[in-house]
Amino acid sequence: xxxxxxxxxVSGAPGQRxxxxxxxxxxxxxxxxxxxxxxxxxxxxxKLLIHGNSNRPSGVPDRFSGSKSGTSASLAITGLxxxxxxxxxxxxxxxxxxxxxxxxxxxxxxx
Amino acid sequence: EVQLVESGGGLVQPGGSLRxxxxxxxxxxxxxxxSWVRQAPGKGLExxxxxxxxxxxxxxxxxxxxxxxxxxxxxxxxxxxxxxxxRVEDTAVYYCARETVAATDGKxxxxxxxxxxxxxxxx
Numbered sequence: 001x002x003x004x005x006x007x008x009x010v011s012g013a014p015g016q017r018x019x020x021x022x023x024x025x026x027x028x029x030x031x032x033x034x035x036x037x038x039x040x041x042x043x044x045x046x047k048l049l050i051h052g053n054s055n056r057p058s059g060v061p062d063r064f065s066g067s068k069s070g071t072s073a074s075l076a077i078t079g080l081x082x083x084x085x086x087x088x089x090x091x092x093x094x095x096x097x098x099x100x101x102x103x104x105x106x107x108x109x110x111x
Numbered sequence: 112e113v114q115l116v117e118s119g120g121g122l123v124q125p126g127g128s129l130r131x132x133x134x135x136x137x138x139x140x141x142x143x144x145x146s147w148v149r150q151a152p153g154k155g156l157e158x159x160x161x162x163x164x165x166x167x168x169x170x171x172x173x174x175x176x177x178x179x180x181x182x183x184x185x186x187x188x189x190x191x192x193x194x195x196x197x198r199v200e201d202t203a204v205y206y207c208a209r210e211t212v213a214a215t216d217g218k219x220x221x222x223x224x225x226x227x228x229x230x231x232x233x234x
Contacts, residue, residue: 002155034213036220038156045206045224046148046156052213057222089156093218099172100146100158100219 003028004090004103011109012080020106022073022090028101030071033093037066037075040087049088050075077108085110113137113223115207120228123197127232131192133207133225141165141185144210144219147192149203150227157203161210161219162190175201197232204229 005023012018022035029035037050048057050066053073063079073092077084090103119131131147146161160171160181169181180193190207204227210219 002157032216033218034216034220038221045226046221047224048220048222051211051220051222052215091156091220093216097173099170100161102156102158105155 002104003094003097003101004092006088006090006103006106008104009107009109011111012077013111014080014082016080017076017078018080018108019077020075020088020090020108022075022103024071024073024092024094024101026071027096028071028092028094029068029073031095033095035066035068035073036091037064038089038091039084040089042086046089080108080110082110084108113209115209115223115225117205117207117225117228120205120230122231122233124234125197125199125232127197128193128195129197129230131194131205131207131228131230133190135188135190135207135209138209140188144212145183145190146208146210146219146221147181147190148206148208148221148224149201149230150206151200151203154203159205160192194230197230199232202230202232 038046039049040046053068054066094101147159178196183190206227207225208221209223211222
């Protein structure tokens with residue numbers, strides 16, 4: 001069972017901006033732990049998209065950005081592309097569980 | 112190029128056992144924590160277990176504690192997941208993932224993933 005809550009789906013037209021929220025609690029995001037984001041294309045393994053709340057690995061387009069505030073984090077895609085259609089998951093450490101937790105996942109649809 | 116290749120998945124009856132393997136290449140395996148993460152069909156990601164670089168520290172999700180055992184062989188560049196007392200709810204694709212520890216909070220993110228191996232628990 002996921003302890004990080006994400007909206008099940010978001011959608012937008014090509015070129016639009018969409019955001020995905022990741023809501024946690026005082027034992028994970030609110031405790032100051034970093035939030036990371038992964039993209040999972042259909043039929044593929046997850047791929048690291050954002051680490052340390054807002055850092056993009058080499059090769060990730062700058063239309064992807066992350067932020068964190070309080071017990072929540074957000075992923076923004078600015079200038080949506082057709083190839084961005086995928087599932088997106090947030091991830092953080094939870095000290096009450098003494099382990100890593102993932103968000104419930106958000107499916108991004110490009111209209 | 113970093114590569115992680117899992118194997119060992121398959122069909123097993125409830126109560127049975129399976130041992131998953133992962134072969135790592137393209138990086139100094141003995142310098143990284145390694146994790147297993149699973150994904151039930153059509154569902155989200157669930158972290159299962161991880162193991163420190165030298166095997167000296169191991170952690171498990173509550174859902175598998177006492178049933179699964181993670182280990183590693185640094186000479187073979189491989190982490191393993193021994194799964195016993197398997198349940199229907201363990202059915203999932205199991206991914207091997209490399210961890211990189213963040214300097215900010217001392218916890219990890221998963222920067223490389225294998226393609227996964229499917230475990231199906233069914234009678």
